[in-house]
Structures are given as C-alpha cells and as structure tokens.
Amino acid sequence: MRLKADYHTHTVHSHGMGSVKDNAEAAIAKGLESVGITDHSVSHFFYGVKNKRFGYYMSCIDDAKKAYADRIDIKSGIELNLTGFDGSFDMPEGYQFDTVILGYHKGAVYKDITSAWRFFTGHRRVNEVTKAYILAIQTGLIDIVSHPGYGVPVDYRMLAMACADYGTLFEVNEKHADLSAENIHEAASAGAKFVISSDAHHPEDVGEAPHAIALALKAGLTGSQIVNITED
Numbered sequence: 001m002r003l004k005a006d007y008h009t010h011t012v013h014s015h016g017m018g019s020v021k022d023n024a025e026a027a028i029a030k031g032l033e034s035v036g037i038t039d040h041s042v043s044h045f046f047y048g049v050k051n052k053r054f055g056y057y058m059s060c061i062d063d064a065k066k067a068y069a070d071r072i073d074i075k076s077g078i079e080l081n082l083t084g085f086d087g088s089f090d091m092p093e094g095y096q097f098d099t100v101i102l103g104y105h106k107g108a109v110y111k112d113i114t115s116a117w118r119f120f121t122g123h124r125r126v127n128e129v130t131k132a133y134i135l136a137i138q139t140g141l142i143d144i145v146s147h148p149g150y151g152v153p154v155d156y157r158m159l160a161m162a163c164a165d166y167g168t169l170f171e172v173n174e175k176h177a178d179l180s181a182e183n184i185h186e187a188a189s190a191g192a193k194f195v196i197s198s199d200a201h202h203p204e205d206v207g208e209a210p211h212a213i214a215l216a217l218k219a220g221l222t223g224s225q226i227v228n229i230t231e232d
C-alpha cells in the first residue's frame with residue numbers, strides 16, 4: 001500500500017520548507033498522480049499565510065499548475081483553522097480552492113474571547129468541541145477534517161457520522177498520531193470515508209505516510225474506504 005495522492009502538504013508560504021514547485025517535484029518523484037498544496041489559513045498567528053500575501057500564494061499554485069499540467073494534478077488548497085465554538089473558521093474570501101481542509105490548531109486567533117477560553121479548556125469539553133466541528137462540516141465547504149483529536153478531544157463516532165453525511169473525509173495524519181486503531185475503527189463503523197495524509201512540511205516527506213497507512217490497516221480499513229491509496 002502506498003499513497004497515490006497526497007492532499008495535505010505545506011510550503012514556505014506558511015511554515016513548510018519547500019516551494020510549491022518543490023512539493024510538486026517531490027510528488028512526481030514519488031509517483032503520485034495528485035498533490036494538494038494546503039498551507040495554514042490566515043488566522044493562525046504564527047504560521048498562517050498573511051492576508052496581504054494570500055493572492056501571491058494562490059498565484060504560485062496557479063503557476064505550478066500550468067508548469068506541471070502534463071505531469072501531475074496540483075490541487076489548490078487551504079488548511080482552515082476552527083476558530084469558534086459556533087463552527088467558525090477562517091476561509092479567505094474571494095478565492096476558489098480545489099481542496100479545503102479544516103483542523104483545530106493551537107495558536108490560531110479565535111473568533112472571540114469566549115471561544116479562546118473554551119478551546120483552552122477544550123480537554124473537558126468533548127461534546128462542545130465535537131459540535132463545533134460538526135457545525136463547520138455542515139456548511140458543506142469542508143473536504144477533509146485534518147488530524148481529528150489533535151489539540152482538543154472529539155467524539156470520533158459523532159464526527160465520523162457528520163463526515164459521512166456531508167462527504168467530508170476523515171483524515172489519518174502521518175505527523176499527528178492522535179488516533180488509535182480503535183478510534184479509526186469507530187469512525188469507519190459510523191460510515192466515514194478516509195484520506196491518509198503526510199501533512200508534509202518538507203518536500204522529502206511529500207507522499208510519505210508509512211505509520212498512518214499501517215495504523216489504517218491495523219484498524220481494518222480496506223482500500224475502498226480510503227480515497228488515496230493504491231496497492232501497486
């Protein structure tokens with residue numbers, strides 16, 4: 001089993017080490033058919049693409065799409081931050097994305113002081129955190145929910161049910177090992193489909209997810225439940 005597509009990678013536009021083209025070159029070298037460029041969205045205080053640089057970020061992806069069109073399918077993307085307990089997130093306005101990821105990250109600028117406090121104490125608010133994720137998914141704008149369980153706890157079964165209802169993929173992330181095989185099995189039982197991501201911050205890590213693949217297999221997932229793996 002290996003990835004045939006890696007929909008979650010970062011570049012120098014947030015806090016990755018390579019350019020969009022570096023990630024594309026790495027993905028081609030690994031034999032991927034598609035790679036997503038999904039830098040952190042604007043409200044992340046430390047890593048987010050700056051608002052005034054966002055147009056430039058998108059133009060770099062567009063340039064790479066054209067330059068590599070005959071070699072790999074590059075997806076323009078974003079990794080949004082969950083910023084409020086009402087399901088708020090930081091979608092930049094005026095842009096079209098091929099791949100929209102949503103995740104919880106410490107260091108995001110939250111919607112208001114109440115949300116900031118609740119996320120800060122999120123370890124004892126599993127139902128409220130889960131509801132926030134579900135409200136975000138119910139917008140129909142989220143393609144992938146990244147690293148569930150990272151930073152704040154969620155009810156995997158409830159989250160997976162919302163993913164199944166709205167066609168959002170439940171991510172098994174190589175970089176953040178918060179899920180157990182049991183958690184994944186529970187999410188699968190609720191009907192979710194899965195994506196395995198490198199969450200690469202270095203070009204050499206693009207397309208690499210050996211631990212996440214092993215975990216998914218341990219959980220009993222089959223190829224038909226994971227959108228981006230191949231057995232060749």
Ligand SMILES: [Zn+2]
Nearest residue numbers: 079103105146
């Ligand atoms: Zn993330």
Ligand SMILES: [Zn+2]
Nearest residue numbers: 008010079199
């Ligand atoms: Zn990421």
